[in-house]
Amino acid sequence: MEEIRKNIDAIVVGAGPAGISAALAIRRGGKSVVVLERASNAGTKNMFGGAVYLNSIKSILPNSFQNAPYERFMAHHTYSFLNEKGSVNIKSSDYEDKTTATVMRPKFDAWLLEEAKKEGVFIAPKTLVKKLIFKNGAVVGVKTELEKYYAPIVILADGVNSLLAKEIGLKREYFPKDVVLSVKETLKLDKNILEERFHLQKGSNEGAMYEFFGGLSGFCKGDTKKKRTVVPFAIGFLYTFKDTISIGLGVSLEDLCEYKTKPYEILEKLKSHPDVKNLIEGAVESEYSAHLIPEGGYNNLPKLYANGVMVVGDAAGLINSAHFEGTNFAIESGKLAGETAVIALNLGNYRHNILKIYEDKLKKSFIFKDMKAYRNVVETIYKRKKSMLKYYPEKMGEFFELINHVDNIPKKQKFRGFIRKFFTERSIVELFRDFKAALKLFIDIIC
């Protein structure tokens, strides 16, 4: 093995938003930094639903955040509650909203990296880190396939699977309940048709996004005798890009294991729903992708630092899936770890008691505040999925059916029938539990 020792101030593993943000912060503190990326080009291993938040990008690139390769700005946001026959939709439109934009990760991450390079961040692409190097109980460098890099600070921004954070015991292996598997397809569609279909102003960069709840229940294969109808904990999404659409979903890995269902079968079910089918009609499949989302949340955070090392972004499980937030947490946590690295480098002390500043900064930031407030959301929806992802979406459909159908039946009778059914098809106890769970989440978030 060829060994080249490189003396730099800091090493960042992973050239995603968290890693780049960390590297920028370190560079801006006057220190040298190298980013090691296993892919040949940044972003080509990454996948997400589709949108980034401009305020977040502005926070690290105030002068150039508008130049990112944005595809469309999300002026329309539809919450779609699917049932067997159709759907009930709540759509909000804000034509001036330029805060959320779709991007393709290979283009976006590459752009971020170019911005960082302009400021003197070194990048070593096609460089897989195999191990961390220890000395006197502290991380002092990394071993790649060909070389050894030494630096007093190593930042792990190596994504949801972060083998390195696990290797050094900062993080335990996930259980299936801790992660959601996201699968998505990118579909190509003529720009004019796309704009017409989603009611976007012709030739504009206006865009639309959808969240789909319900409509994905089906028979459990592992339980063929009983033909039990199961409700997978899965939420669908659709985003519009310039001339493509992304359609996908996130589904609990625990449910996939239990129901013996393939993630793409659930995706096909979503795609075959009449609403979704109409939206993607004629669009041509151009890429299929999969990625994990760390859903452990605030109650399952890993240890975020140790002597000479800090963990950021997805590697640290920093997301708020209820609001589809992840890249913004990555950017902010990277920045905070980068700033902490600069403090440590200036002090010449890289021990955990100094790197704890990173955690203190996180605690004061919106990241921990939001993660704490939302700590029970995923678990609660998972526990109540039969009601939240089946019963209520279906009841919404039935309610509008009642209102919309004119059928010579007295209204009084119809309304009473609906109310009676509402309280008999799901037991009062369960309805009360749903209400209590929703109220508790509300209190968690507000108080």
Add this chain to the structure above:
Amino acid sequence: MDIEKKLINVKYITDKTSHLILNQEICKVCEDKVCLNICPANVYKQCVSNENETEGTKNNDTIEVEYENCLECGACKIACPYGAIEWRYPSSGSGVIYKFS
């Protein structure tokens, strides 16, 4: 299922060796074989050896790994209840290459 159709559009640089190493001794006796179901790229396939066919025994089947199709999501190593999958990244520069993700 048309997973093959989906995978046709995915670009890869195939690694020389598999980055997914299975402990087949465990796979042979594993009853659930969740890996066969949860993988988004259908990387894991049941492989019934001749020896088993003659013996007619169940649950003595090894798993075939089509690592070339791996999307590197990491779900399998978490899903495997026996920790029988040694999951690594493909070597530098190889593996899946997303273009529109």
